[in-house]
Structures are given as structure tokens and as C-alpha cells.
Amino acid sequence: MLSVTPIPALSDNYIWLMRQDDSSSIAVVDPGDATPVIELIEREGLTLDTVLITHHHHDHTGGLDELKQRYRPHVYGPHNPSIAGIDTPLADGDQCSVLGRRFEVIATPGHTLDHISYFAAGIPALLLCGDTLFFGGCGRLFEGTPEQMHDSLTRLAELPDDTLVFAAHEYTLANLRFAKAADPGNSRLDAVIAQCQALRDQDRPTLPSHLGTEREINPFLRSGDAALQASAADHGATDSALATFATLRAWKDNF
Template sequence: MLSVTPIPAFSDNYIWLMRQDTSPEVAVVDPGDASPVIDVLEREGLKLGTILITHHHHDHTGGLAELIRQYRPRVIGPQNPNIEGIDERLVEGDECLILGRRFEVIEVPGHTLDHIAFFAAGIPPLLFCGDTLFSSGCGRLFEGSPEQMHASLTKLAALPNETLVFAAHEYTLANLRFAKAADPENTVIDEYLEECQRAREQDKPTLPSNLAREFQINPFLRADQAGVQKAASTQGDVDSALSTFTTLRAWKDRF
């Protein structure tokens, strides 16, 4: 049985750790800092076999050099030669076998141009999406365009509803507050905000989410919905799902 647990890093990052019940070998996703990963490995007697990288930002790659030096893991990531230490540079449709699960690579430019996600079908389906899809949000457009990010989210939205969404940041509460402004008549947002507030008060993560939930609460996946378009129309153009998304993203940036 493959389990996934978060290793908190910095102020709000999650480095996701995958393990099997029957083996000490583990994989981690986006280790921006080596220290918390090393702490877990040493404390629990685990062996780091694989690192997955979604994009080049330092808070996702900063721990690579030290982890490679200490553990010599297999490193899988995007086709970006500026990320040092990657052994396997993968593109859309490539696959990799991690701890017995087959992961498909999905190119999701927008937040950065090199951004990829890792998706494993099965029970349950797993999605490691870095800074592309957050619970009730999506990543800022540092390098890509609204068109690219909208297309990337559309790809992810086509995955099974039960897909578990392992985003890389604990942004859920802030995202839900914006979601309420962008979708004010959506009572599911109110209910989920209360649930997430209780979780954070107990120092529990709000992640993973799942796609079924995101279709209910995430305005960036609901840009075709009348309530979202009505709210977004106070901020800019909403004559299509793409223009609504573009308006929402700009609104969130200044929210």
C-alpha cells in the first residue's frame, strides 16, 4: 500500500513523501529544503530512492544538491537544463515507475514554463501538481500566460473526480477567502472554510484535496459558472471561460 505524507518546510511548503508498507525505500516530491527530509529519513530509518521535481523554483529544488550528495537518489524532473542533478528529464506522456505505481507526466505550463505534474491512475488516483493547482486556487503566472494556465488546469480537470490533489503549499484558507469573493453564493465554500480552519487550528494540513471537491470550491475551475462570471464581471472581461479565468487571476493577484 502506497501512503503519502507531508513534510512541512519553510512557512507553507509541503514536501510530499511516498512510501510502501513493505519497504524502507521512499520518494519525495519537490524538496526545497534538505534538512526536514533528512530529519524524517534518519528518524524513521528510511532510504531515499527517488526525487520528483515539478519545476525550477528554489523552494522546490533547493534541497536537491544536499540530498543527492548524501543519498544518491534517482532524480526525475522537467526538461529544464538549468535544474542541476536531474537524471531523467521527462515530457508530456512519458511515464516513470515509482514504488510500484506508474506515474504519467503532464506538462502544465503557466506558473513556470517548465512545470510538469505527475499523475498515477489506480485506487486512489494521485496527482502531484506543484504550484499549478492549489486547493481553491491556482499558481501565479510568473512565466506563462493565462491561456497556458487555463489549458493546464483544463488538462488536470479531465482526470478522475476521485483524484487526490497533492499541491505544494498550504494556501487553502487564503484561497477560500478569495473564492468566497469570486463565488459569493456558493455555500459549499463556507462549509469547507470552517472545516479547514478547524484543521489548521489543530496544526493539520488541509491537503490533499480531491478534484470532486475542487469542482465545487475552486473558482479557477468554475470560470464557466454564472455565479463566478457575475462576480468577476465587476473586475474585468468575462465573455468566455478563458477571459473569466484571466480576470480572476488578475483579481487574485491584488486581492
């Protein structure tokens, strides 16, 4: 059984740790800081087998060089020569094997142009989506266009309901506050907000989320919904899903 657990890093990042129950070999996703990963490996006598990178931002790659030099893991990541240390560059539709689990690569540009996500079918299905899809939100558009991000999220939204969504940041409560402002009539949000607030009050992660929940409460996956289109219209959107998405994203940037 492949387990996925968070290693908190930096101010609000999660470096996702993957391991099989009967093995000391591990994989990590987006190591923005090497220190907490090294501490865990040395404390528990683990072996770093694989590193997955979703995009080039330093808070996702900052620890890669030190981990590569110290443990020599195999590193998968996007086709981007600015990311030093990638052994196998990956593009949309490629596959990679991580600790015996097969992951499909999904190109998810928007936050950055090189962003990729990793999806493993099965029970449970796993989505490692970096800064594309957050619990109740999505990434800022630093390099891509609203159309690119909308298309990327639409692809992710087509995955199975029970997919566990492993985003890279603990942004959930802020995202849900915006979701409530954009979609005040969504009664499902109240229960989700209460649940996530209780977790944070105990200093516990809100992640992973479930894709089925995201489809119910995440405004950026629901830009075709009439209520959200009406809400976005108050901020200048027309009635298309893409225009609604772009308006919601700009609104969230200044929320």
C-alpha cells in the same frame, strides 16, 4: 499500499513523502529544503530511492543537491538544464515508475514554463501538481500566460473525481477567502471553509484535497460558470471562460 504524507518545510511548503507500507524505501516530491528530509531519513532508517521535481523554483529544488550527494536517489523532473541533478528529464505523456506505482507526466505550464505534474491512476488516484492547482486556487503566473494556465487546469480538471490532489503549499484558507469573494453564492464553500479552518486550528494540513471538491469550489476550475463570469465582469472580464479566468487570476493577485 503507497502512502503520501507531508514533510513541512520552509514557511508553508509541503515536501510530499511517498512510501510503501512494507518497505523502507521512500520518494520525495519537490525538496525545497534538505534538512527535514535528512532528519526523517536518519531518524527512521529510511532509504531515499526517488526524487520528483515539478518545476525549477528554489523552494522546490533547494535541497536537491544535498540529497543527491548524500543518498544518490534517481531524480525525475522537467526538461530544464537550469535544474542540476535531474537524471531522467520528462515531458508531456512520459511515464515513470515510483516505488512500484506508475505515474503519467502532464505538462502544466503557467506558473512556470517548465512545470509538470505527475498523475497515478488507481485507488486512490494521486496527483502531484506542485504550484499549478492548489486547494481552492491556482499558482501565480510568473512565466506563463493565462491561456497556458487555463489549459493546464482544464486538463487536470478532467481527471477522476476521487483523485487526491497534493499541492505544494498550505495556501488553502487564503484561497478559500478569495473563492468566497468571487463566488459568494456557492453554498458548498461554507462547509469547506469550516472544515479547513478546523484543521488549521489544530495545526493539521488541509491537504490533500479531492478533485471532485475542487470542481465544486475552486473558482479557477469554474471560469465557464455563469455566476463566476458575472462576478468577473464587475472586474472587467468579458463572458468567455478564458477572459473570466484571466480576470480572476489578476483579481487574486491583488486580493
